[in-house]
Amino acid sequence: MTPLPQAKAPINWTATITLLGTPIAALIAIPLYAYYHDFSVSAWVSLFFLLALSSLSITAGYHRLWAHRAYEAALPLKIILMLGGTFAVQNSILYWASGHRTHHRHVDDIEQDPYSIKKGFWYAHLGWMIRDYPAATANYKNAPDLLNDKVVMFQDKYYVPLVIAVHVVILGTIGWAVDDLWGVVLLGGLLRLILSHHVTFFINSLCHMFGKRPYTDENTARDNFWLAIATWGEGYHNYHHIFQYDYRNGVKWWQYDPTKWLIWSCSKVGLAKNLRRIPSFNIKKAELAMKFKYAEQDLAVYGHDINEDMRNMKQHIAQEYEAFTHTLNDMAKLKELELQHKKAAVTEKFQKFDHKLKLDFQLIEQRLQHHRDRLEVLVKSLRKIST
Numbered sequence: 001m002t003p004l005p006q007a008k009a010p011i012n013w014t015a016t017i018t019l020l021g022t023p024i025a026a027l028i029a030i031p032l033y034a035y036y037h038d039f040s041v042s043a044w045v046s047l048f049f050l051l052a053l054s055s056l057s058i059t060a061g062y063h064r065l066w067a068h069r070a071y072e073a074a075l076p077l078k079i080i081l082m083l084g085g086t087f088a089v090q091n092s093i094l095y096w097a098s099g100h101r102t103h104h105r106h107v108d109d110i111e112q113d114p115y116s117i118k119k120g121f122w123y124a125h126l127g128w129m130i131r132d133y134p135a136a137t138a139n140y141k142n143a144p145d146l147l148n149d150k151v152v153m154f155q156d157k158y159y160v161p162l163v164i165a166v167h168v169v170i171l172g173t174i175g176w177a178v179d180d181l182w183g184v185v186l187l188g189g190l191l192r193l194i195l196s197h198h199v200t201f202f203i204n205s206l207c208h209m210f211g212k213r214p215y216t217d218e219n220t221a222r223d224n225f226w227l228a229i230a231t232w233g234e235g236y237h238n239y240h241h242i243f244q245y246d247y248r249n250g251v252k253w254w255q256y257d258p259t260k261w262l263i264w265s266c267s268k269v270g271l272a273k274n275l276r277r278i279p280s281f282n283i284k285k286a287e288l289a290m291k292f293k294y295a296e297q298d299l300a301v302y303g304h305d306i307n308e309d310m311r312n313m314k315q316h317i318a319q320e321y322e323a324f325t326h327t328l329n330d331m332a333k334l335k336e337l338e339l340q341h342k343k344a345a346v347t348e349k350f351q352k353f354d355h356k357l358k359l360d361f362q363l364i365e366q367r368l369q370h371h372r373d374r375l376e377v378l379v380k381s382l383r384k385i386s387t
């Protein structure tokens with residue numbers, strides 16, 4: 001492994017004590033409390049409820065709302081997400097979102113990605129926070145919108161008192177209501193904090209290591225169903241890295257993404273609007289380009305055995321690729337046309353044309369779907385021939 005170039009960066013004691021101190025405290029206090037008092041059912045329920053509150057505030061708030069502007073939130077929702085995110089103790093929105101934008105911009109760059117997986121699992125997971133590495137030091141040049149966001153700036157200014165206040169209010173109220181203050185503090189407070197930390201950290205570490213790359217192989221980000229379960233939907237990280245402004249990470253309707261369900265539900269009750277979706281033909285195009293790439297790799301592996309069937313198969317795949325290229329050309333032309341007409345005018349005529357464009361785009365999408373179905377059949381037969 002490449003040695004850390006900034007190994008001498010000063011230790012960040014606040015992060016170190018928080019990240020290493022909380023598990024040590026939990027390892028001592030939780031078994032002792034369980035031995036002498038036992039935890040109430042309410043304390044266990046508070047663990048799951050508060051884990052959902054803090055984790056979803058990070059995924060729907062810090063990540064998709066503030067880092068990516070994937071939708072707009074009404075003020076009450078912003079305040080809830082800000083307070084829930086403060087409860088997750090992952091530094092301020094400003095620091096978090098700015099660093100995350102740098103991660104997307106320079107993903108996998110050993111010098112500039114603040115949590116580059118190229119420096120290994122532990123660095124990407126939490127090592128990057130233990131010292132004040134230059135790559136992780138934010139200057140907020142990439143966050144002018146956040147510097148103008150009152151909720152973000154309020155939280156940044158009063159971050160430490162807010163962290164203390166949300167813990168006292170949330171844990172105190174629940175603990176008092178269920179008459180098990182220490183049980184709630186230990187499970188809903190301490191254990192929940194450790195779990196919600198590592199769930200978020202998995203996105204930077206494991207989601208860049210294990211899983212499939214159906215949309216792009218230009219970076220290390222992976223789609224992983226199991227990690228999506230653990231991370232409230234953020235496990236579809238390959239899709240997220242190619243289309244970061246989409247409010248969905250699990251873009252297919254059946255993919256497990258509670259964060260997208262939450263945002264969508266908020267939009268239905270007026271708490272969120274302008275949910276950004278990448279046009280489906282762009283998604284299909286990316287997916288199909290990768291499928292062709294994988295088919296080529298399969299051919300490289302199996303294709304040595306030159307027999308009649310294999311030759312035919314190679315030819316079919318090449319033909320299908322050519323047809324796919326034609327569709328892409330038509331798609332590019334259509335996009336150009338759309339741009340010209342958008343620039344031209346917003347008239348009734350344009351709206352009629354807009355309708356026609358929509359139909360043409362749908363047609364392109366059908367063609368992409370057709371290529372995809374054909375390619376899938378070809379790859380299946382290719383595998384059959386080669387075995």
Ligand SMILES: [Zn+2]
Nearest residue numbers: 203204221237
């Ligand atoms: Zn990432």
Ligand SMILES: [Zn+2]
Nearest residue numbers: 100104240244
């Ligand atoms: Zn992101």
